[in-house]
Amino acid sequence: MQRIVVVTVVILLAACAGQPPAPVEQREEPVEERVRAPSQDEERGLQVYPLRNPAVTELTESAREAERAGDLDRATVLVERALRIQSRDPELIQYMAELQLAKGDWEQAENYAARSFDVGPRVGELCSRNWRTIQVAREEQGKTEGARRAGERIAGCPVEVPERF
Amino acid sequence: MPRKKARKTSSNARRPGGIFRRVLVRLGLFGLGAVIGLGVPWVWWLDREAGLRFSERQWSLASRVYARPLELYTGTRVSAEDLEFELESAGMSRASPTSPGRWSRNGNRFDIHVPEFVFADGRQPAVRFEVDVREDRITGLAAPADESIGLVRLPPMEVGAILPLDARDRTLVSLADFPPLLVTGLQAVEDRQFRRHRGLDPKALARAAWRNLVHGQVVQGGSTLTQQLVKNLYLTPERSLLRKFNEAIMALGLERRFSKAEILETYMNEVWLGQSGGRAIHGFGRASEHYFGVPVQALGPEQIALLVGMARGASWYHPRRNPERALARRNLVLDMFLETGLIDDEEHRRAVDSSLGVRSVEASSARTWPAFMDLVQRQLRRDYRDGDLRDSGLRIFTTLSPAAQRRAEQALADGLDQVETTNNLAGLQGAVVLADPVSGEVRALVGDRDASRAGFNRALDARRQVGSVIKPFIYLLALADPDRFSLVTTLEDEPMSVPLAGQPDWQPRNYDGNFNGPVPLMNALVHSYNLATVRLGLEVGLPGLFHLMAQLGLDAEVTSHPSVLLGALDLTPLEVTQLYQPLAADGYSTPLRSITAVVDSSGQAVGRYPLRLRPIAERQALALVNFSLEQAVQDGTGSGLQWQLGREELSVAGKTGTTNDRRDAWFVGYTPDWLGVVWVGRDDNRPAGIGGATGAMPVWAQVFRHLPATDSRRSWPDGIEWYWVDWPENRLSAEDCPGARAIPFVAGSQPVDLAGCLDEPQDSPQRRRFWRR
Numbered sequence: 032m033q034r035i036v037v038v039t040v041v042i043l044l045a046a047c048a049g050q051p052p053a054p055v056e057q058r059e060e061p062v063e064e065r066v067r068a069p070s071q072d073e074e075r076g077l078q079v080y081p082l083r084n085p086a087v088t089e090l091t092e093s094a095r096e097a098e099r100a101g102d103l104d105r106a107t108v109l110v111e112r113a114l115r116i117q118s119r120d121p122e123l124i125q126y127m128a129e130l131q132l133a134k135g136d137w138e139q140a141e142n143y144a145a146r147s148f149d150v151g152p153r154v155g156e157l158c159s160r161n162w163r164t165i166q167v168a169r170e171e172q173g174k175t176e177g178a179r180r181a182g183e184r185i186a187g188c189p190v191e192v193p194e195r196f
Numbered sequence: 197m198p199r200k201k202a203r204k205t206s207s208n209a210r211r212p213g214g215i216f217r218r219v220l221v222r223l224g225l226f227g228l229g230a231v232i233g234l235g236v237p238w239v240w241w242l243d244r245e246a247g248l249r250f251s252e253r254q255w256s257l258a259s260r261v262y263a264r265p266l267e268l269y270t271g272t273r274v275s276a277e278d279l280e281f282e283l284e285s286a287g288m289s290r291a292s293p294t295s296p297g298r299w300s301r302n303g304n305r306f307d308i309h310v311p312e313f314v315f316a317d318g319r320q321p322a323v324r325f326e327v328d329v330r331e332d333r334i335t336g337l338a339a340p341a342d343e344s345i346g347l348v349r350l351p352p353m354e355v356g357a358i359l360p361l362d363a364r365d366r367t368l369v370s371l372a373d374f375p376p377l378l379v380t381g382l383q384a385v386e387d388r389q390f391r392r393h394r395g396l397d398p399k400a401l402a403r404a405a406w407r408n409l410v411h412g413q414v415v416q417g418g419s420t421l422t423q424q425l426v427k428n429l430y431l432t433p434e435r436s437l438l439r440k441f442n443e444a445i446m447a448l449g450l451e452r453r454f455s456k457a458e459i460l461e462t463y464m465n466e467v468w469l470g471q472s473g474g475r476a477i478h479g480f481g482r483a484s485e486h487y488f489g490v491p492v493q494a495l496g497p498e499q500i501a502l503l504v505g506m507a508r509g510a511s512w513y514h515p516r517r518n519p520e521r522a523l524a525r526r527n528l529v530l531d532m533f534l535e536t537g538l539i540d541d542e543e544h545r546r547a548v549d550s551s552l553g554v555r556s557v558e559a560s561s562a563r564t565w566p567a568f569m570d571l572v573q574r575q576l577r578r579d580y581r582d583g584d585l586r587d588s589g590l591r592i593f594t595t596l597s598p599a600a601q602r603r604a605e606q607a608l609a610d611g612l613d614q615v616e617t618t619n620n621l622a623g624l625q626g627a628v629v630l631a632d633p634v635s636g637e638v639r640a641l642v643g644d645r646d647a648s649r650a651g652f653n654r655a656l657d658a659r660r661q662v663g664s665v666i667k668p669f670i671y672l673l674a675l676a677d678p679d680r681f682s683l684v685t686t687l688e689d690e691p692m693s694v695p696l697a698g699q700p701d702w703q704p705r706n707y708d709g710n711f712n713g714p715v716p717l718m719n720a721l722v723h724s725y726n727l728a729t730v731r732l733g734l735e736v737g738l739p740g741l742f743h744l745m746a747q748l749g750l751d752a753e754v755t756s757h758p759s760v761l762l763g764a765l766d767l768t769p770l771e772v773t774q775l776y777q778p779l780a781a782d783g784y785s786t787p788l789r790s791i792t793a794v795v796d797s798s799g800q801a802v803g804r805y806p807l808r809l810r811p812i813a814e815r816q817a818l819a820l821v822n823f824s825l826e827q828a829v830q831d832g833t834g835s836g837l838q839w840q841l842g843r844e845e846l847s848v849a850g851k852t853g854t855t856n857d858r859r860d861a862w863f864v865g866y867t868p869d870w871l872g873v874v875w876v877g878r879d880d881n882r883p884a885g886i887g888g889a890t891g892a893m894p895v896w897a898q899v900f901r902h903l904p905a906t907d908s909r910r911s912w913p914d915g916i917e918w919y920w921v922d923w924p925e926n927r928l929s930a931e932d933c934p935g936a937r938a939i940p941f942v943a944g945s946q947p948v949d950l951a952g953c954l955d956e957p958q959d960s961p962q963r964r965r966f967w968r969r
Contacts, residue, residue, distance in 0.1 A: 084271050085269065085270060086270070105317065107806065108316075108317045111807055112267075114634075115635060116269070117906075117908070118869075119782075119868070119908045119909070142809040142810060142811055146782075146784050146809055149911055153914065
C-alpha cells in the first residue's frame with residue numbers, strides 16, 4: 032500500500048516537473064502534404080533563381096538526407112550553414128521555413144516563408160510554397176483571418192512574370 | 197615527548213653497566229613502538245589517501261572559445277592575404293603539408309592539410325586539398341587524391357579560453373586515442389619496467405643511485421611513471437627523503453588499486469609540459485595543440501619525441517626558450533626509440549634531420565581579442581554558471597571573423613591617427629562593431645584604439661549621444677503612414693521654437709545655421725536637416741519613436757524632451773548596431789549574436805543559438821529609408837565616402853551622426869553583406885572637434901575597403917512602385933521630362949498632381965505605372 036502511495040506521489044510530482052509533453056498525434060505531414068505537393072503544379076519555368084553555389088547545393092543535399100532520416104535539428108544546422116554562404120537565397124530560406132514547420136515552430140516557419148517571398152520571384156512554385164507555409168503556420172497559431180489571407184495569396188502565384196525595366 | 201620519556205628512564209637507572217644496555221633495549225623497543233604506532237597509521241593513511249584522491253579526482257577542463265570557421269568552396273570571397281592570415285590564426289604552420297596542420301603556397305595555389313576537427317555539428321576528418329585564389333575569391337578547390345570535395349572548413353581559430361581557477365590548461369585524451377608511439381615511447385624513455393613493476397622499480401632506483409653516486413650529483417632519476425604521477429598530483433616538488441618515502445607508499449597504493457591503463461592515462465593527461473603566459477600546459481593533448489597546432493593523433497615521430505623529452509623538464513627543455521637543448525634531448529629520445537625498436541632506421545634518420553617545427557609564440561598564445569571575448573563572456577554568464585564555464589570543458593563556437601577583426605582593429609588605429617593628424621587633434625578614442633546584418637552575427641568588435649588593451653570596452657559600454665544617427669527612424673515612422681508621407685512630401689526647414697512645459701522654449705538649429713525652406717522629405721534625410729526633421733518628428737510623436745525602437749530590438753530609456761529627435765539619446769555602439777540591423781537586413785530583425793553553439797566535452801550540444809527572424813511591419817517604409825540612405829552616401833552627408841572607399845561596385849547606405857559641440861562622431865553604414873558602426877570621441881566627453889563625416893566615416897571606409905563582398909543584393913518588399921517625379925516638386929513626371937527622377941513609393945502614396953511637362957491624358961496607366969516591382 033505504502034509503495035503504491037509513493038509511486039503515485041512520484042508520478043504526480045513528475046507531472047509537475049516540466050512542461051506537459053506536446054500531444055503526440057499522427058497528423059498529416061504538414062510539409063509534404065500541405066506545402067510541397069500542392070505547389071508542384073505551378074509552372075517552374077517562370078522562376079528566376081540566382082545561380083546555386085555548389086557548396087550550398089552540397090549542404091542542402093546533406094540537410095535533405097538528415098531530414099529524411101528524421102534528424103530535423105541537424106538539417107536546420109546545415110541549412111543555417113548554407114545561409115551563411117548565401118543569405119538571400121529564396122529557395123534556401125523557404126527550405127528553412129519548411130523545416131521550422133516540420134519542427135512545429137509555427138512562428139519561425141511563417142517568418143522564414145515571408146522572407147523567402149520578399150527576396151524570391153513572387154511567382155510560381157516557390158511563391159506557392161511560401162504562401163502555403165504561411166497559411167499552415169497561421170492556422171496552427173490560430174490566426175484564422177491571417178491564414179485565409181495567405182490562402183488568397185496562393186491564387187496570385189501563377190501570374191506572368193512582372194515587367195522589369 | 198619521546199625524548200622526555202627517555203631521559204626519565206635514564207635517571208631511574210641504578211647500575212651504570214646494565215643501565216646502558218637497558219636504555220638501549222628500551223630505546224629500541226620505544227623506537228619500534230613509535231614506528232608501529234605512528235608509521236603504520238601514517239602508511240595506512242597515505243595508502244588510503246592515494247586511492248581516495250585518485251578515484252575522486254575530476255579533471256577541471258578549461259572552456260575554449262573558437263572563432264567562426266572559414267568555409268572554403270569555389271566562390272569563397274577571400275584574398276590570398278586573408279587566407280594566409282586565417283591559416284596562421286587557425287594554428288597551422290607553413291611547411292610541407294605532408295602531415296596535418298601544415299600548408300604551403302605556390303603563387304595563387306595553396307596546398308592545405310587541415311587536421312581533424314570536431315565542430316558543433318560533427319567531425320571533419322583530416323583532409324589535404326588545394327585551392328586557387330584569384331582576384332579575392334577561390335576559383336578552384338580540389339583534393340589531390342581526386343576525391344570530389346565541395347567545401348571544407350578550416351579549423352577555427354582559438355580566440356580564448358576560460359581557465360579553471362588553478363589555470364591548468366589541458367585537453368583530455370583517452371589512452372586509446374593517444375598515438376601508440378607516444379604511449380610506448382614514453383615508457384621506453386621514462387619507465388621501461390612500467391608494465392611489470394608494482395609502483396616501484398628497485399633496479400632502476402639502484403641504477404640511478406649508483407650513477408648519482410659516481411657523478412657526485414643527481415644525474416638520473418629512478419622514479420617510475422607512477423611515482424612521478426604521485427609527485428605531480430599530491431606532493432610538493434622539494435627533494436627530501438620523507439617525500440620520497442611518501443611518494444613510494446602512495447605509488448604502491450595506486451598500483452594496488454588501479455589498473456596500469458588508468459595510471460598511464462592519468463599521467464599522460466597530467467604531466468606538466470610548459471607554461472604559456474598565465475596558463476600551465478598539462479598533458480600531451482594540450483601540449484600537442486599548443487606547440488604544433490594539431491591534435492595529438494596527428495603528431496609525427498619527431499614531434500612525439502620532443503614532447504616525451506619535455507616530460508623530464510618542460511622548462512629546461514623548452515623548445516622556444518632553449519631550442520638547442522630541446523633539440524639535443526629530442527634526438528636522444530629518438531635514439532632510444534630506435535634502440536628499443538619503436539622506429540626504424542629510415543624514420544630515425546628523417547626525424548633527426550627535421551627541425552623542431554614548433555609554431556610561433558603568436559600563433560599558439562591565442563591572440564587576445566579582449567573586446568570580443570568580453571561580449572562572448574557576457575552572453576555566457578547569462579546562460580551558464582561560472583563553475584561550469586571554468587571546469588567542464590565546454591567548447592564555445594562564436595561568430596568572430598579573424599580577418600574582419602584584424603581589419604577593424606587596424607582601421608580604427610590607423611584611421612584615428614590619420615584623423616588626428618589631419619585635424620591637429622589628440623586624445624581621440626573609438627569603437628567599431630561589424631556584423632553580418634542578415635544573421636545578426638557579430639563579426640568583429642573593437643573597443644579601444646589599442647585593440648590589445650583589455651579594460652573599458654567602448655563598443656559595449658560607452659553610452660554616447662547618437663545625434664543624427666537617430667533620424668532614419670523618425671523617417672521610417674513617418675513613411676509607415678503612406679497616406680500622409682512619401683519621399684516627396686514637402687517639409688518646411690524653417691526656424692522654429694518648441695514650447696516645453698516648465699522649461700524655456702526649445703529652439704533647434706541646423707548644423708550650418710542656415711534654413712533650407714520647403715524640401716522634399718527625402719532630401720531632409722539625405723542632407724540631415726534638423727529643423728525639417730524636428731517638425732516631422734513632432735508630427736509622428738515621440739512615443740511612436742520609442743515604440744518603433746523597441747520593435748527593432750532596442751530598449752532605450754524613454755524621455756519626453758523633443759531633443760531626442762536630434763539624437764539626445766545615449767546609446768552604445770552595439771545598441772546602434774542592433775537598431776540598424778533590420779534596416780540592413782531588408783526589414784527582418786534578429787538579435788545580435790556572438791555565439792552560435794556551445795558543446796560539452798563529450799561533443800553534445802548543450803546550447804544552440806539558432807537564427808530567429810522577426811519581420812518588422814514597416815518593411816515598405818524601411819525600403820524607402822534604405823533608398824534615402826543610399827542617396828545620402830551618394831550626394832548627401834556621406835558623399836565623401838565613395839571616394840574614400842574606392843569601391844564603386846558596393847551598394848552602400850549610410851548615416852553620419854555628430855553631436856553638440858562635436859563631442860561624438862558616428863558613422864553607420866551597410867552593404868548587403870556587412871553592417872558597420874563606428875564611434876569616435878573623447879573618453880572625458882569634451883568636444884572632440886570632429887563630426888561624423890570627418891571623424892568616423894574615414895575609419896568606416898578603411899574597415900570596408902577590403903571586406904569581401906558577395907553578389908547578394910538587398911531586395912524590395914512587396915508593394916513598392918516606382919514613378920518618375922518632377923524632382924524636387926511633389927508632382928508626377930515622365931522619363932523624358934527635364935529634371936525627372938525615379939522614386940519608389942508605397943503603392944498608392946505617389947503624388948496625384950502632374951508636372952507641367954505632362955500633357956498626355958492624366959490617367960493613362962502606361963504613363964504612370966511604367967515601372968513597378
